[in-house]
Amino acid sequence: MGNLETDAAAPFEQSYATTNGNGKPANPAMEEEEDHETLMQRKFSAPAYTEIKTRKNAAKVSSAHRLKNIANGGYHPAKQLHLNGHAKTAVSDREFKSSQADGVLSPEQEHYQKSSFEEVPLHTACLTYLGFYLLMILGYINQLLFVPKVAKEKGRDGYVALYDAFESFYSRYVYRRIRDCWNRPICSVPGDELTLKDRVTNDYGWSFKFTGTQTRCLNLGSYNYLGFASSTGTCADNSEATARQLGLAYCSSRSELGETQLLADLERQTARYFGVEDAIVFGMGFATNALNLPSLLSPGCLVVSDEKNHASIILGLRLSGATIKVFKHNNMRDLDRVLRQAVVYGNPKAGGKPWKKIMIIVEGVFSMEGSIVRLPEVIALKKKYKAYLYLDEAHSVGAMGPNGGGVTDYFRADAKDVDILMGTFTKSFGSAGGYIAGSKKLIDFLRANSHAHCYASSISPPIAQQIYTSMRIIMGEDGTDIGRQKINQLARNARYFRKRLAQIGVITYGHEDSPVVPMLVYLFSKIGAVVRTLTTRHIAVVGAGFPATPIMEGRIRFCLSAAHTKEQLDYALDVIDEISDDFGLKYSRKPKDLNPIEY
Amino acid sequence: MLDNIIDFASYWWFRYLMVTELYMVEKWERVTIHVIFLTLFCIFWYFNYSVLLSFTGNLFGFVPDVLPGVKQGQGIKVT
Ligand SMILES: Cc1ncc(COP(=O)(O)O)c(C=O)c1O
Numbered sequence: 001m002g003n004l005e006t007d008a009a010a011p012f013e014q015s016y017a018t019t020n021g022n023g024k025p026a027n028p029a030m031e032e033e034e035d036h037e038t039l040m041q042r043k044f045s046a047p048a049y050t051e052i053k054t055r056k057n058a059a060k061v062s063s064a065h066r067l068k069n070i071a072n073g074g075y076h077p078a079k080q081l082h083l084n085g086h087a088k089t090a091v092s093d094r095e096f097k098s099s100q101a102d103g104v105l106s107p108e109q110e111h112y113q114k115s116s117f118e119e120v121p122l123h124t125a126c127l128t129y130l131g132f133y134l135l136m137i138l139g140y141i142n143q144l145l146f147v148p149k150v151a152k153e154k155g156r157d158g159y160v161a162l163y164d165a166f167e168s169f170y171s172r173y174v175y176r177r178i179r180d181c182w183n184r185p186i187c188s189v190p191g192d193e194l195t196l197k198d199r200v201t202n203d204y205g206w207s208f209k210f211t212g213t214q215t216r217c218l219n220l221g222s223y224n225y226l227g228f229a230s231s232t233g234t235c236a237d238n239s240e241a242t243a244r245q246l247g248l249a250y251c252s253s254r255s256e257l258g259e260t261q262l263l264a265d266l267e268r269q270t271a272r273y274f275g276v277e278d279a280i281v282f283g284m285g286f287a288t289n290a291l292n293l294p295s296l297l298s299p300g301c302l303v304v305s306d307e308k309n310h311a312s313i314i315l316g317l318r319l320s321g322a323t324i325k326v327f328k329h330n331n332m333r334d335l336d337r338v339l340r341q342a343v344v345y346g347n348p349k350a351g352g353k354p355w356k357k358i359m360i361i362v363e364g365v366f367s368m369e370g371s372i373v374r375l376p377e378v379i380a381l382k383k384k385y386k387a388y389l390y391l392d393e394a395h396s397v398g399a400m401g402p403n404g405g406g407v408t409d410y411f412r413a414d415a416k417d418v419d420i421l422m423g424t425f426t427k428s429f430g431s432a433g434g435y436i437a438g439s440k441k442l443i444d445f446l447r448a449n450s451h452a453h454c455y456a457s458s459i460s461p462p463i464a465q466q467i468y469t470s471m472r473i474i475m476g477e478d479g480t481d482i483g484r485q486k487i488n489q490l491a492r493n494a495r496y497f498r499k500r501l502a503q504i505g506v507i508t509y510g511h512e513d514s515p516v517v518p519m520l521v522y523l524f525s526k527i528g529a530v531v532r533t534l535t536t537r538h539i540a541v542v543g544a545g546f547p548a549t550p551i552m553e554g555r556i557r558f559c560l561s562a563a564h565t566k567e568q569l570d571y572a573l574d575v576i577d578e579i580s581d582d583f584g585l586k587y588s589r590k591p592k593d594l595n596p597i598e599y
Numbered sequence: 600m601l602d603n604i605i606d607f608a609s610y611w612w613f614r615y616l617m618v619t620e621l622y623m624v625e626k627w628e629r630v631t632i633h634v635i636f637l638t639l640f641c642i643f644w645y646f647n648y649s650v651l652l653s654f655t656g657n658l659f660g661f662v663p664d665v666l667p668g669v670k671q672g673q674g675i676k677v678t
Contacts, residue, residue: 053613131620
């Protein structure tokens with residue numbers, strides 16, 4: 001992680017000093033106009049960039065405003081010279097509402113009060129479908145006329161296609177056209193800012209060339225909720241020391257030679273973090289779901305799963321062979337209906353005998369929707385129907401609750417009411433891996449039976465150390481209140497960002513306390529245009545479209561972090577305001593709160 | 600003045616390309632789609648003009664004079 005930064009420093013300083021996104025040198029006196037022109041041409045010369053037009057007058061006003069802002073010492077990613085990754089903590093702590101459910105209204109009412117959701121406008125829905133069909137038609141014409149520029153297998157006559165035909169068609173003729181907006185290589189730590197390695201395509205996304213330049217961007221795309229992704233600081237130093245002391249890998253599973261004191265400590269710490277009896281850790285979050293669910297479930301069991309659950313959960317459920325019933329996203333009435341039917345009618349395959357067990361699987365924060373599970377109601381239903389509850393806290397652990405304890409902390413629920421607490425260390429802890437926490441009996445069972453425990457090699461020591469250190473910081477066991485500050489900063493950032501977006505008039509989904517903020521743009525072209533324009537303005541964001549979302553709900557997903565400062569968010573919001581005017585993203589028809597939003 | 604008009608037009612052309620997803624396709628594909636659009640439009644127009652109009656005209660027994668070239672009684676006989 002760390003050495004990349006120093007490698008990149010020399011050429012990158014030259015390159016980012018010359019661009020401030022607006023096509024104007026950051027400091028005209030210093031830079032040769034020519035150099036700058038050629039650089040911009042190399043970077044953003046593709047038609048995809050030059051075709052983007054803005055409302056002229058609006059652009060003039062705002063760029064003047066921005067230049068003034070920069071001159072006044074306002075924030076701009078291309079200007080700042082500090083290394084990224086430093087968590088900057090909140091300025092003042094006046095009367096602050098922490099990330100916690102109010103508990104004044106009933107859970108249901110509070111959920112509706114705090115969630116933002118708007119139906120897609122009818123004409124947008126029609127246009128989205130029309131556009132999708134046009135893309136399909138053009139794709140087929142294109143495929144008919146030209147040989148796709150992809151590798152061909154030879155000597156395979158008579159074999160059926162190994163890959164799904166529609167999938168490869170889709171990725172070649174829809175996704176490929178805006179492929180430059182995804183999987184962008186970076187060459188720094190993904191902290192509050194990151195450095196993008198610029199690349200250009202001259203053939204509409206079939207191939208890319210590196211330009212040799214770099215762009216310093218404000219990072220609104222990483223799951224770095226608490227800002228622990230950093231190449232400096234206590235976490236990095238401890239991890240380095242551990243790597244020197246224990247090496248990089250044990251090359252063996254934990255039931256053989258891969259067991260260490262560090263991992264045992266980590267498990268105990270994790271159990272303490274959630275206030276449960278025991279915990280078990282794994283080297284990969286995805287595998288934690290995919291490989292542990294089959295050891296808990298078998299054919300004859302019923303799983304009631306939220307429709308927006310993550311791919312790892314779905315894979316695990318399919319592997320287990322259990323019967324899967326899906327309920328509508330975060331819809332308690334539907335969950336109740338599914339559970340009631342399951343209890344009343346039993347297993348039809350076994351002639352109506354009761355199911356072996358019924359398990360409800362939900363996530364804490366849904367990463368595509370930005371919504372928070374309605375935990376108090378789920379727990380009530382679980383108790384009513386005597387079902388088990390599996391809660392995936394991948395995105396909520398650390399990011400939710402006044403102590404960073406996840407959604408159980410947020411709703412002040414008893415962690416013991418959740419039978420299986422699963423989560424990952426990949427997001428808030430700035431590391432990698434996953435855990436399952438719960439009763440001692442459950443964890444002992446998993447230690448004996450889980451494929452992820454018996455067959456996977458154990459977590460690499462520096463990675464485990466990063467988790468351990470960051471967890472101790474969050475819990476305040478390092479003797480500072482940095483963890484507390486980070487949690488509060490994130491809560492504040494999330495609320496501020498959402499409120500400002502609502503004021504701008506774009507449609508966002510999800511709960512007001514969730515750090516994942518999806519902004520609906522609906523169309524593929526708009527995803528592409530927004531991501532590209534934001535890149536020229538030095539903001540890195542992630543777009544998501546079909547098949548990751550329904551066709552009609554293409555979106556830009558902002559992930560907030562405790563490492564972001566108000567100035568950074570203000571800069572991003574100003575740019576978003578401007579481009580959502582230019583691109584027509586202000587779909588929302590809700591009344592707007594015109595008062596200035598307090599940070 | 601002219602600049603302003605050009606700017607205005609090119610901006611709204613860009614918006615049009617974006618809502619029809621044509622922004623992200625290649626130049627020749629844009630042309631193709633527009634040719635298809637135009638052909639469809641012409642076919643519909645011709646169909647409406649020559650068939651539908653006289654058909655409904657016959658139904659109601661009248662043809663507006665503003666349309667030259669379609670005489671009373673021309674087109675499909677429905678009676
Ligand atoms: C809900 C959920 N579970 C599990 C995972 C997998 O975690 P990892 O990335 O650590 O493999 C993710 C990752 O995005 C997730 O969102």
